[in-house]
Amino acid sequence: MIKPLPTRERLIDIAGDIFGREGFKAATVRKIAEEANANIAAVNYHFRDKEGLYRAVLEDIFSKAFQRFPSVPPPEAAADPEKRLHFFIRAMFYRFLSREGWGGLSGQGKLIAREFLNPTPAFDNIVETYIRPQKNILSAIVSDVSGGKLDPDRIISCAVSIIGQCIYYTFAAPIIEKIAENLAPVEENLDFLSDHVFRFSLGGIQRIVNTLHENNGFARQEAQP
Template sequence: MPEDPRHKYQLSVFINLNTTVPQVLFSAPGAAADCFGERTESSCARLPAKQSFTCGIETNVLFFCLNQLFTSRGDMSEPTASTKERILEAAGDIFGREGFKAATIRRIAEAAHVNIAAINYHFRDKEGLYAAVLEHVFHLGFTRFPSRGGIETGMTPEQQLHVFIRGMFYRLLSSEGWFGYSGKGRLIARELLAPTPAFENILDRYIRPHKEFLTEILIAIIGRDPGPQILLPLAVSIIGQCIYYAFAAPVIKRITGDESPMEARLDQLATFVWQFSLGGIARITDDQAADRLQPQPPTTPSPTIKP
């Protein structure tokens, strides 16, 4: 089969009809091999030395693979960053709006203006694409607004906390952060509510270091390490306030009647959460300094469950 001038690879196909199931032997570079590898049954056996497959496939599958390969729009001929970025952007939007199960590779390919084989080439499968989208989204957010971004030498721990909270609001709600990417906020919300296996890598690379830096600031404000039973609720409370403003913004607008853009009030909101958090930290540490006892809630009877 002659080389197609639109592609920088050549595919050789040999068909053996003297078997119960037509047998196909083809030799091709990675892009072509991946197209067939994703579309054929598990009986395909890779021959590493020749970058080949020996497959038992139905004729219609063979024609589909050839059609995908030679009628493509050049998406696989050169693995350019722009192709991957289009796929990641489209997938982030669709995964965010529809969820992992409901989203389809075909729908993502159509939205990204690529063929399905291009997605298989760059990301192998749907799970690989989803993991890459999560990494892409969190990398963008924490690159533009890093946890330690804006922290300067000589700042007090209290000032560092203000910068940390402000960075969270801008990462979550600004047009330069996750709010500016269609579907990305919903994608993150879905992961926080029901984490997938792909979220484990995000926890290790972004979430845990983010939380650990916050606990460093809290220890500096308190003046000692009060232990995880105090630090963890403090950290979760601070982060939780920021996240609620981000993911419950439509509800907050309905409750308050304030239709002004949330982005216009990010500095104001960050300052309020900062002051509120400092007040909570002071109350807890003052009580501990007095008698090392946590404030006890008022004694109230257990609620009665009516039949």
């Protein structure tokens, strides 16, 4: 027998989905309340106002997903750098796209993408609590994978390249589905995708290391109309 969630929790779940799909402004409390089988006034009662609900959703989304899919393997599995990189990438894909992550109630992944685009004040906390630590973890991994040969700027560049690939799949899923059906970032493809991004990134990092001596002015040789 499944115990029904209390109103407050139902609101947070549904709101995560609707806010994600439609954006903060376009999502209406009426629709959220209706789909959660709650009264319109419930939002104001439990969360003071629409923005309060949004804040609660944001916190809920991040805390759950990072608990379910941490970025670092358990300490006893003291993995070598490449394995750690692979683990990190796969965790990211599952967090973003799996049913148990933000893909299941599939508005939530989009909600985060929206925050990246236009961070609301409510996101400041999240950046410090969740995102910055991720940056540090990944930077350490990249540094190790490169054998300590990269300077901080290049480490970050590589980290952004890696995260960019992962997030792009979430973010652009609707378009990717349109023009490359086979690769749609759905549950069954997550292992394939993680594996691809892992290999691609490994090659990328190594190439950056190997071409460290080349100056960065290469670009300027070519004509750009």
